[in-house]
Amino acid sequence: MNASPAGLETPPVLRLRGIRRAFGDHEVLRGIDLDVAAHEVVALVGASGSGKSTLLRTVNLLERIDDGVILLAGEDVSDPRTDADRVRGRIGVVFQAYNLFPHLSVLDNVTLASRLVHRIPRAEAERRALGLLGSIGLGDFARSFPDRLSGGQQQRAAIVRAIATDPELLLLDEVTSALDPELVGEVLELVRALAARGTTIVMATHEMAFARDVADRVVFLDAGRIIEDAPAREFFAAPREARSREFLSRFL
Ligand code: ADP
Numbered sequence: 001m002n003a004s005p006a007g008l009e010t011p012p013v014l015r016l017r018g019i020r021r022a023f024g025d026h027e028v029l030r031g032i033d034l035d036v037a038a039h040e041v042v043a044l045v046g047a048s049g050s051g052k053s054t055l056l057r058t059v060n061l062l063e064r065i066d067d068g069v070i071l072l073a074g075e076d077v078s079d080p081r082t083d084a085d086r087v088r089g090r091i092g093v094v095f096q097a098y099n100l101f102p103h104l105s106v107l108d109n110v111t112l113a114s115r116l117v118h119r120i121p122r123a124e125a126e127r128r129a130l131g132l133l134g135s136i137g138l139g140d141f142a143r144s145f146p147d148r149l150s151g152g153q154q155q156r157a158a159i160v161r162a163i164a165t166d167p168e169l170l171l172l173d174e175v176t177s178a179l180d181p182e183l184v185g186e187v188l189e190l191v192r193a194l195a196a197r198g199t200t201i202v203m204a205t206h207e208m209a210f211a212r213d214v215a216d217r218v219v220f221l222d223a224g225r226i227i228e229d230a231p232a233r234e235f236f237a238a239p240r241e242a243r244s245r246e247f248l249s250r251f252l
Protein backbone atom coordinates (compact mmCIF):
# COMPACT_ATOMS: atom_id res chain seq x y z
CA MET A 1 0.00 0.00 0.00
CA ASN A 2 1.23 3.48 -0.90
CA ALA A 3 4.41 2.01 -2.32
CA SER A 4 6.33 4.46 -4.43
CA PRO A 5 9.63 4.05 -6.27
CA ALA A 6 11.33 5.79 -3.36
CA GLY A 7 9.89 3.28 -0.90
CA LEU A 8 6.99 3.46 1.49
CA GLU A 9 5.23 6.79 1.84
CA THR A 10 5.22 7.95 5.45
CA PRO A 11 1.91 9.53 6.42
CA PRO A 12 2.08 12.89 8.20
CA VAL A 13 2.26 12.70 11.97
CA LEU A 14 -1.02 14.59 12.07
CA ARG A 15 -3.65 15.09 9.39
CA LEU A 16 -6.86 16.97 10.06
CA ARG A 17 -9.63 17.07 7.49
CA GLY A 18 -12.80 19.10 7.74
CA ILE A 19 -12.79 19.41 11.52
CA ARG A 20 -15.94 21.12 12.79
CA ARG A 21 -16.99 21.85 16.32
CA ALA A 22 -19.80 24.02 17.65
CA PHE A 23 -20.75 24.93 21.18
CA GLY A 24 -24.48 25.47 20.87
CA ASP A 25 -24.99 27.91 17.97
CA HIS A 26 -21.39 29.03 18.11
CA GLU A 27 -19.25 27.34 15.45
CA VAL A 28 -15.78 27.42 16.95
CA LEU A 29 -14.01 25.25 14.35
CA ARG A 30 -15.38 25.69 10.84
CA GLY A 31 -13.69 23.06 8.72
CA ILE A 32 -10.03 22.76 9.64
CA ASP A 33 -7.61 21.02 7.26
CA LEU A 34 -4.06 20.68 8.49
CA ASP A 35 -1.08 18.38 7.93
CA VAL A 36 1.92 18.26 10.22
CA ALA A 37 4.94 16.32 8.98
CA ALA A 38 7.43 14.53 11.20
CA HIS A 39 9.91 16.93 12.84
CA GLU A 40 7.87 19.94 11.84
CA VAL A 41 7.23 22.81 14.26
CA VAL A 42 3.91 24.55 13.59
CA ALA A 43 2.93 27.75 15.37
CA LEU A 44 -0.82 28.19 15.74
CA VAL A 45 -1.55 31.89 16.03
CA GLY A 46 -4.70 33.96 16.13
CA ALA A 47 -6.70 36.23 18.36
CA SER A 48 -8.07 35.06 21.65
CA GLY A 49 -11.23 33.07 20.93
CA SER A 50 -10.18 32.08 17.40
CA GLY A 51 -10.26 28.37 18.32
CA LYS A 52 -6.61 27.49 19.00
CA SER A 53 -7.18 25.70 22.30
CA THR A 54 -10.27 23.92 21.02
CA LEU A 55 -8.28 22.68 18.04
CA LEU A 56 -5.44 21.38 20.22
CA ARG A 57 -7.90 19.74 22.59
CA THR A 58 -9.59 18.13 19.62
CA VAL A 59 -6.32 16.56 18.47
CA ASN A 60 -5.83 15.08 21.91
CA LEU A 61 -9.43 13.80 21.90
CA LEU A 62 -10.32 15.99 24.87
CA GLU A 63 -13.00 17.63 22.75
CA ARG A 64 -15.40 15.71 20.56
CA ILE A 65 -15.84 16.84 16.98
CA ASP A 66 -19.07 17.31 15.07
CA ASP A 67 -17.50 16.45 11.73
CA GLY A 68 -14.16 15.66 10.18
CA VAL A 69 -11.33 13.18 10.47
CA ILE A 70 -8.22 13.11 12.65
CA LEU A 71 -5.38 10.89 11.46
CA LEU A 72 -2.43 10.25 13.74
CA ALA A 73 0.41 8.70 11.75
CA GLY A 74 -2.22 7.52 9.28
CA GLU A 75 -4.54 6.00 11.87
CA ASP A 76 -8.07 7.37 12.09
CA VAL A 77 -8.31 8.26 15.77
CA SER A 78 -11.57 10.17 15.33
CA ASP A 79 -13.37 6.88 14.92
CA PRO A 80 -15.74 6.64 17.91
CA ARG A 81 -14.39 3.17 18.73
CA THR A 82 -10.92 4.62 19.30
CA ASP A 83 -9.42 4.07 22.75
CA ALA A 84 -8.80 7.71 23.70
CA ASP A 85 -6.33 6.85 26.46
CA ARG A 86 -4.17 4.93 24.03
CA VAL A 87 -4.16 7.88 21.64
CA ARG A 88 -3.33 10.34 24.45
CA GLY A 89 -0.41 8.09 25.33
CA ARG A 90 1.06 8.94 21.92
CA ILE A 91 0.68 12.71 22.30
CA GLY A 92 2.34 15.02 24.83
CA VAL A 93 0.35 18.06 25.94
CA VAL A 94 1.21 21.11 28.00
CA PHE A 95 -1.35 23.79 28.82
CA GLN A 96 -0.99 27.38 30.00
CA ALA A 97 -0.73 26.54 33.68
CA TYR A 98 -1.54 24.03 36.42
CA ASN A 99 -0.05 21.15 34.47
CA LEU A 100 1.60 19.32 37.35
CA PHE A 101 -0.27 17.29 39.93
CA PRO A 102 0.27 19.27 43.14
CA HIS A 103 0.20 16.21 45.41
CA LEU A 104 2.95 14.36 43.53
CA SER A 105 6.68 15.06 43.55
CA VAL A 106 8.21 16.41 40.37
CA LEU A 107 9.75 12.98 39.76
CA ASP A 108 6.41 11.21 40.19
CA ASN A 109 4.77 13.74 37.88
CA VAL A 110 7.34 13.04 35.19
CA THR A 111 7.24 9.25 35.53
CA LEU A 112 3.50 8.78 36.03
CA ALA A 113 2.52 8.20 32.41
CA SER A 114 5.58 6.09 31.67
CA ARG A 115 4.72 3.81 34.57
CA LEU A 116 0.93 3.67 34.31
CA VAL A 117 0.26 4.04 30.60
CA HIS A 118 3.43 2.64 29.09
CA ARG A 119 4.13 0.07 31.82
CA ILE A 120 7.78 1.01 32.14
CA PRO A 121 9.28 -0.26 35.42
CA ARG A 122 9.67 2.44 38.06
CA ALA A 123 13.47 2.23 38.27
CA GLU A 124 13.85 2.65 34.53
CA ALA A 125 11.26 5.45 34.34
CA GLU A 126 13.00 7.28 37.19
CA ARG A 127 16.44 6.90 35.68
CA ARG A 128 15.18 8.46 32.48
CA ALA A 129 13.22 11.18 34.28
CA LEU A 130 16.20 12.14 36.43
CA GLY A 131 18.31 12.40 33.29
CA LEU A 132 15.76 14.68 31.67
CA LEU A 133 15.30 16.82 34.79
CA GLY A 134 19.06 17.06 35.22
CA SER A 135 19.49 18.17 31.63
CA ILE A 136 17.31 21.21 32.29
CA GLY A 137 18.80 22.01 35.69
CA LEU A 138 15.92 20.63 37.76
CA GLY A 139 17.67 17.53 39.11
CA ASP A 140 17.73 18.96 42.62
CA PHE A 141 13.95 19.45 42.53
CA ALA A 142 13.08 15.87 41.60
CA ARG A 143 11.83 15.04 45.09
CA SER A 144 10.17 18.43 45.62
CA PHE A 145 6.49 19.13 45.24
CA PRO A 146 5.48 21.50 42.43
CA ASP A 147 4.69 24.41 44.77
CA ARG A 148 8.39 24.67 45.59
CA LEU A 149 9.16 25.51 41.95
CA SER A 150 8.84 28.84 40.18
CA GLY A 151 6.24 29.07 37.41
CA GLY A 152 8.97 28.73 34.81
CA GLN A 153 10.41 25.67 36.51
CA GLN A 154 6.94 24.14 36.74
CA GLN A 155 6.32 24.67 33.04
CA ARG A 156 9.70 23.18 32.17
CA ALA A 157 8.94 20.18 34.37
CA ALA A 158 5.55 19.88 32.65
CA ILE A 159 7.24 19.89 29.25
CA VAL A 160 9.69 17.23 30.42
CA ARG A 161 6.76 15.21 31.66
CA ALA A 162 5.07 15.55 28.27
CA ILE A 163 8.11 14.25 26.39
CA ALA A 164 9.13 11.58 28.93
CA THR A 165 7.20 8.96 26.99
CA ASP A 166 8.67 9.94 23.61
CA PRO A 167 5.35 11.05 22.13
CA GLU A 168 4.89 11.21 18.38
CA LEU A 169 3.51 14.73 18.70
CA LEU A 170 3.86 17.50 21.28
CA LEU A 171 1.01 20.01 21.70
CA LEU A 172 1.80 23.23 23.54
CA ASP A 173 -1.03 25.62 24.37
CA GLU A 174 0.36 29.06 25.25
CA VAL A 175 2.78 27.52 27.72
CA THR A 176 4.32 30.88 28.61
CA SER A 177 1.25 33.10 28.75
CA ALA A 178 0.63 32.68 32.49
CA LEU A 179 4.26 33.34 33.44
CA ASP A 180 5.92 36.45 34.78
CA PRO A 181 7.88 37.99 31.90
CA GLU A 182 11.27 37.14 33.40
CA LEU A 183 10.38 33.42 33.41
CA VAL A 184 9.24 33.21 29.79
CA GLY A 185 12.73 32.88 28.31
CA GLU A 186 13.74 29.70 30.13
CA VAL A 187 10.60 27.91 28.95
CA LEU A 188 10.99 29.07 25.37
CA GLU A 189 14.62 27.92 25.42
CA LEU A 190 13.48 24.42 26.31
CA VAL A 191 10.92 24.42 23.49
CA ARG A 192 13.62 25.66 21.15
CA ALA A 193 15.91 22.79 22.21
CA LEU A 194 13.15 20.23 21.61
CA ALA A 195 12.46 21.72 18.19
CA ALA A 196 16.16 21.55 17.33
CA ARG A 197 16.15 17.90 18.38
CA GLY A 198 13.44 17.14 15.85
CA THR A 199 10.38 16.93 18.10
CA THR A 200 7.17 17.34 16.11
CA ILE A 201 5.38 20.27 17.73
CA VAL A 202 2.13 22.17 17.31
CA MET A 203 2.16 25.19 19.58
CA ALA A 204 -0.45 27.85 20.11
CA THR A 205 1.46 30.97 21.02
CA HIS A 206 1.36 34.73 21.29
CA GLU A 207 5.16 34.90 21.29
CA MET A 208 5.57 36.15 17.74
CA ALA A 209 9.34 36.60 17.82
CA PHE A 210 9.68 33.07 19.11
CA ALA A 211 7.31 31.69 16.46
CA ARG A 212 9.30 33.47 13.76
CA ASP A 213 12.58 32.01 15.03
CA VAL A 214 11.56 28.48 15.90
CA ALA A 215 8.50 27.48 13.87
CA ASP A 216 8.76 26.05 10.38
CA ARG A 217 5.21 27.05 9.61
CA VAL A 218 2.64 29.45 10.91
CA VAL A 219 -1.04 28.62 10.82
CA PHE A 220 -3.21 31.67 11.37
CA LEU A 221 -6.65 30.95 12.73
CA ASP A 222 -9.45 33.48 12.60
CA ALA A 223 -12.93 32.68 13.90
CA GLY A 224 -12.43 28.94 13.50
CA ARG A 225 -10.96 28.97 10.02
CA ILE A 226 -7.38 28.73 8.80
CA ILE A 227 -6.85 31.99 6.97
CA GLU A 228 -3.17 31.51 6.19
CA ASP A 229 -0.80 28.55 6.39
CA ALA A 230 2.69 29.61 5.37
CA PRO A 231 6.38 29.11 6.08
CA ALA A 232 7.14 31.14 9.19
CA ARG A 233 9.57 33.45 7.44
CA GLU A 234 7.01 34.29 4.77
CA PHE A 235 4.20 34.77 7.22
CA PHE A 236 6.10 37.35 9.23
CA ALA A 237 7.91 39.04 6.35
CA ALA A 238 5.00 39.25 3.94
CA PRO A 239 1.67 37.94 5.20
CA ARG A 240 -0.60 37.28 2.25
CA GLU A 241 -3.94 37.89 3.88
CA ALA A 242 -5.30 41.22 5.09
CA ARG A 243 -6.47 39.61 8.32
CA SER A 244 -2.99 38.20 8.97
CA ARG A 245 -1.51 41.67 8.48
CA GLU A 246 -4.07 43.20 10.78
CA PHE A 247 -3.36 40.53 13.42
CA LEU A 248 0.41 41.00 13.21
CA SER A 249 0.12 44.76 13.43
CA ARG A 250 -1.14 44.34 17.00
CA PHE A 251 2.27 43.01 18.00
CA LEU A 252 4.28 45.92 16.62
P1 ADP B 1 -8.37 30.42 21.73
O1 ADP B 1 -7.61 29.31 22.37
O2 ADP B 1 -7.93 30.73 20.33
O3 ADP B 1 -8.41 31.65 22.58
P2 ADP B 1 -10.67 28.75 22.29
O4 ADP B 1 -10.53 27.52 21.50
O5 ADP B 1 -10.34 28.70 23.72
O6 ADP B 1 -9.88 29.93 21.56
O7 ADP B 1 -12.16 29.27 22.19
C1 ADP B 1 -12.80 29.47 20.97
C2 ADP B 1 -14.24 29.84 21.24
O8 ADP B 1 -14.92 28.71 21.75
C3 ADP B 1 -14.40 30.95 22.26
O9 ADP B 1 -15.46 31.79 21.84
C4 ADP B 1 -14.78 30.20 23.52
O10 ADP B 1 -15.58 30.99 24.34
C5 ADP B 1 -15.56 29.02 22.96
N1 ADP B 1 -15.49 27.85 23.82
C6 ADP B 1 -14.39 27.11 24.11
N2 ADP B 1 -14.68 26.08 24.90
C7 ADP B 1 -16.01 26.16 25.15
C8 ADP B 1 -16.94 25.37 25.91
N3 ADP B 1 -16.54 24.28 26.58
N4 ADP B 1 -18.23 25.75 25.92
C9 ADP B 1 -18.64 26.84 25.22
N5 ADP B 1 -17.84 27.62 24.49
C10 ADP B 1 -16.54 27.29 24.45
Ligand code: MG
Nearest residue numbers: 052053054174
Ligand atom coordinates in the same frame (compact mmCIF):
# COMPACT_ATOMS: atom_id res chain seq x y z
MG1 MG C 1 -6.43 29.24 24.07
